[in-house]
Amino acid sequence: MNKTKILIIASFFSIYVIWGSTYLMNKIAVAVLDPMFIGAFRFTSAGILIMMIAKMTNKSLKITRKQLLNSTIAGFLFLVYGNGVFVWALKYVDSGFAALLASTQPLFVLFLMRLIDGKKMQGRSIIGVCLGIVGMYLLVSQKEVTTSENMILGIFMIFSCVLSWSYGSVFVSKADLPENFFVSTGFQMVIAGLMLFSLSFLVGETWKIPTEWGGKVQLSMVLLIVFGGIVAFTAFNFLLKNVSAEKVATSAYVNPVIALLLGWYFLNEKLSTQSIIASAVLLTGVYFINSRKPQSKLKVTTKPQKV
Template structure:
């Protein structure tokens, strides 16, 4: 909290973590309708990683890390970005962007449950209420006939849930791992190595690559926005806010992102917002609110910092 607080920068930073992060679901949905998912994610994170390295050099930051730190960044990058993000992009072919954002908003719930299973951490009464509400909200969300009836939607929902587990385990991993102390350097290595792993996955699954010059204008703009705004500006804004405002205020992005994603998906892609989706969102986000106690959020924010948060 020692960093100088500029009211204009604070407002712009909140706009970034609210609107930009919330819009990444729409941008990924637009791009994945034309591009193979692992290729899309690979280009995004490899490019963003390289740009962050260039920024680090410009800022005079030392990019040298130990072998152990490099290995840990590869593991974290895989958990958060290669699997955690790449598979979500793959699932967006079968699931609406707003629906995916709502399911992903259950991140704190999964983190809390996994902490209980792996570390034996007791769940506080307030957080237990959040877990129960979260489970109810997820059930209401995934049990809709309009959703289940879509082709491969159940597969898409199931894969997103596996991504939540990957993110949750990753959040516990980075809490113990020896990682580069500078968050720019740390994120640069995670993004770049995750992008390379996604490249290998793309080759393994036989995806056909194409030149950006061959993409449609919406896809080109979406990729550009994902790299510059979703992967760099919003991430920097998040870390800035953690220094100048309370963690609880930064945590409000957990509640706002799905709403932004739902509205953008409805407006630009004509995705349907059902009454049950609204009820599920209310119940689920209320559960996330109960879970996001100050102590829990400190763990969650460390996870978000290393994950670059949201898509």
Template sequence: MKKPNFRVLILLAFFAIYVIWGSTYLLNKILVSEVAPLYLASIRFIIAGFLIFLIAKVLKYDITVSRRQFINTVIAGFFFLSYGNGVFVWALKYVDSGFAALLAATQPLFIVLLLRVLYGQKVLPKAIIGIVLGIFGMILLVNQQELNFYENSVIGILMIFTCILSWSYGSVFVSKNELPVNHFVSTGYQMITAGFSLLLGSLIAGETWIPPYQWSGSSQIAMLLLILFGSIVAFTSFNYLLKVVSPEKVATSAYVNPVIALILGWYFLDEGITIQSVVAAIILLTGVYFINRQKRLFKK
């Protein structure tokens, strides 16, 4: 009787990291059309962070951390959430959500390049193939006239690339430094500290703060979904899958999320999908596949 339940739980967890994470681009795009980007990101992470700690208390997790671990979570939270997510949400004002998701799929490529540049690690041949395909797909994706460009779209694209670089460096930083052993607790600290730094950034930037009860119904629902599902359910599912299936299978979310985002953006927001975008996506995601499928990316 336990096996079917176990399989169902795994399927639900994969649904979470595939579809829920893929839908966050659409949800953020809906919100940023009405709510200031840094302000909305701060609300999402502060509430989600406190909810995570509430859940951790109920599950009797130890939430105490050392001074070094706390500092490292603050740094990681900045690279992942304060800059990586906050600025990315801002860029969604000028870029289609599906297009942005495809750009975000290049993160594994950036991580490999950063490890090469910062630590001089020699990359294995299959990872090199992935890098070449990824760069070619990225150029093909950006260099097309049929895209729905808005005013300041070029700035939005450039800022998304800085966000990807921020996420990538954050991933390298986390792999090289001590964080809380419990990933759930670590994320809670990252979300709360990043949330308050985003709130400060919003204040400095002079954003208009519209209270949530004055938002439209669609924006309120989008924020609720982002907090409960995008920030808590999907992340918990991610950590669960890392314990029960191979990391390579979990990593497949990197090339499923953009497809989900493209479809949702096309269906709900009438975002265009060009033939060149499809070809670029196939090439780019193939490159990501070559990078992710390697258990070891570097020569010893």
């Protein structure tokens, strides 16, 4: 097994399991801190650390004007809107349920690739998406889901975040970005962090220093910065350049299972039999999407990024 295959396997583990736990960490943090401030502090810190690591390992930090613009667009789609607004919605939606809503991402990605690139969906992908839709129906048809205050608004905003993240996945898979995926991640995070600090200031959020957060929030933020930020998001950018965007999007099927279990165990969020069945249906959808036959490359291609 060559180095690239090992990195792909490790990267899938990161976006499946580590990102699945970030819903819990964000839910804990947003109970004490304002949502835009959480993202601003998290991504700026992670981005600076990534840049420092890149510099120490002799990675080039040079970036062209076009790459800077593309990094700004990607940072906005993924982190400013896709993550910042999502964390805001966690004020009204349980972490596990929010993750399950995010499992619609592969459907958005396949639709966007069909719309933008004219890429046809194979039979297995269609079956996987259909199973995903069935799983989502099983989730949202539960009576308990729509009874919480502001739940409908939270659900709507989460879906808009999923659309933003999905378009970002398609955009990054073809965009001209810094050749090294680690450096590319660092630029996206620093830029997004600065944008989130600006938004946080404009909407009048309260900024608290770490000593005012409390032990659980401090631990959650450290885990979000190091693992959810540096490790998983770097793995995500690496995968977008080495496997198809719809395969990367299957993390949205696995993350909910992890998030449901963690939310149930640590936050006493309800885990119903119907939710368990829905999760099983979603995972079956993952199998069908990941087991499809390879397709020809897109008309627009990019050079593989260096590890």
